[in-house]
Amino acid sequence: MPVYTDEGRMQYEGHPTPQVLGLGDSWFWYHVNNLLIPVSQLWAPEKIVLTQGGAGADAVELAEGGKRTAFRRVLRGSPNLQAVLLSAGGNDFAGVTDMFRILVKNGSNAQKGEDCFIASELNALMYIEVLGAYRTLVGDVERLRPEALVFVHNYDYAVPTGIGLFGGMGHWLKEPMDRVGIPAGLQQAAVNHLMDTFSDALVQLQSEYPEHVILVDSTGILGAGDWANELHPTAGGFDKLVAQAWTRPLMDNLPPN
Numbered sequence: 001m002p003v004y005t006d007e008g009r010m011q012y013e014g015h016p017t018p019q020v021l022g023l024g025d026s027w028f029w030y031h032v033n034n035l036l037i038p039v040s041q042l043w044a045p046e047k048i049v050l051t052q053g054g055a056g057a058d059a060v061e062l063a064e065g066g067k068r069t070a071f072r073r074v075l076r077g078s079p080n081l082q083a084v085l086l087s088a089g090g091n092d093f094a095g096v097t098d099m100f101r102i103l104v105k106n107g108s109n110a111q112k113g114e115d116c117f118i119a120s121e122l123n124a125l126m127y128i129e130v131l132g133a134y135r136t137l138v139g140d141v142e143r144l145r146p147e148a149l150v151f152v153h154n155y156d157y158a159v160p161t162g163i164g165l166f167g168g169m170g171h172w173l174k175e176p177m178d179r180v181g182i183p184a185g186l187q188q189a190a191v192n193h194l195m196d197t198f199s200d201a202l203v204q205l206q207s208e209y210p211e212h213v214i215l216v217d218s219t220g221i222l223g224a225g226d227w228a229n230e231l232h233p234t235a236g237g238f239d240k241l242v243a244q245a246w247t248r249p250l251m252d253n254l255p256p257n
Contacts, residue, residue: 003036003049005029007074015048017078019257021148022051023062023071023137024087026232027155029055033235035087035153038242042250045257047082050074059088063133071137075144082254084141085151089130089198094231099176101125102194107182113189116182122194126201134205142212149253150209153216154199156233156241160187163229172230195219214253218245 003022004010010018020040022028028036028051040049052071053062061067075081092098102122110116138150160177164170177187199219206213218241226237233241 003040003051005051007050010048010050017048017080018050018074019047019080020049020083020085020254021071021074021078021081022049022053022085022087023067024051024053024085025057025091026055027087027090027153027238028053028085030232030238033238035238035242035246036085038239039085039246039250042242042247043254043257047254047257053088056091057088058091059130059133060092062088063136068136068140072140072144075140075148078145081145081148083149083151083250084137084145086134086137087153088133089201090155090231092130093125093194093198094172096171096176096179098125099173100180103176103180103182105180107177107180107186110182110186110190113186113191113193116177116180116186116190117193122197126197127204130198131201131205134202135208138205138209138213142209146212150213151216151246151249152202152205152213153218153245154202155195156219156222157188157192157195158230159224159227160191161227161230165229165232167229170230174230214249216245216249221245 022036028034036051040046102117102125104118107116141148141150160173162174202215206215221241221244222233222237226233228234
């Protein structure tokens with residue numbers, strides 16, 4: 001069973017509503033493979049999975065306007081929904097514009113990963129904007145479909161190689177750090193600190209909704225060869241993340257069909 005990205009097609013093929021609803025960024029939409037494809041194959045017979053959002057979506061965008069309206073509509077109309085999977089945050093802090101906001105203006109003297117960031121800006125982004133967006137979405141699930149569990153994840157420690165889509169140059173991690181003079185040897189530590197701060201925000205979310213939210217910790221699983229570019233795993237990398245991080249939380253918490 002494919003992961004449906006079109007609600008109309010799902011219904012046309014005889015599936016009125018999903019059992020699993022994904023709302024997220026390119027980790028749910030990436031070409032060839034993504035997180036939802038191997039997730040959908042965990043069950044036999046497979047659960048019906050519908051995904052919303054889109055490549056490039058950030059957490060704040062998903063929690064407002066038309067995307068939130070569509071999300072709430074599916075929640076209301078899906079009486080068989082068992083789980084909501086959220087994937088968002090990376091586009092809020094990666095990329096030249098977003099990273100410039102949180103990076104120090106001159107990183108040439110940085111000694112540790114945390115030295116590369118303006119702490120107040122990083123905390124505002126993670127704990128006010130991104131966490132606030134997650135609270136909005138989890139609150140929607142809690143009110144409209146309280147029997148459904150919400151699964152969130154924290155990506156992994158991306159490698160700042162400068163590689164973008166299809167092998168071209170990217171601008172997500174390495175380029176903004178190069179521009180502010182962060183030494184090449186410190187850039188991985190900076191990315192790790194960024195991801196750890198994001199993870200801490202998700203831990204906070206889970207503590208606020210202990211009956212509804214399950215944090216899938218997927219950090220430390222991928223090696224350098226498992227990344228297709230600065231932000232996205234290879235097809236095998238996505239399979240690896242699901243096998244090692246997602247399978248047990250999903251299988252332990254979701255009933256069979």
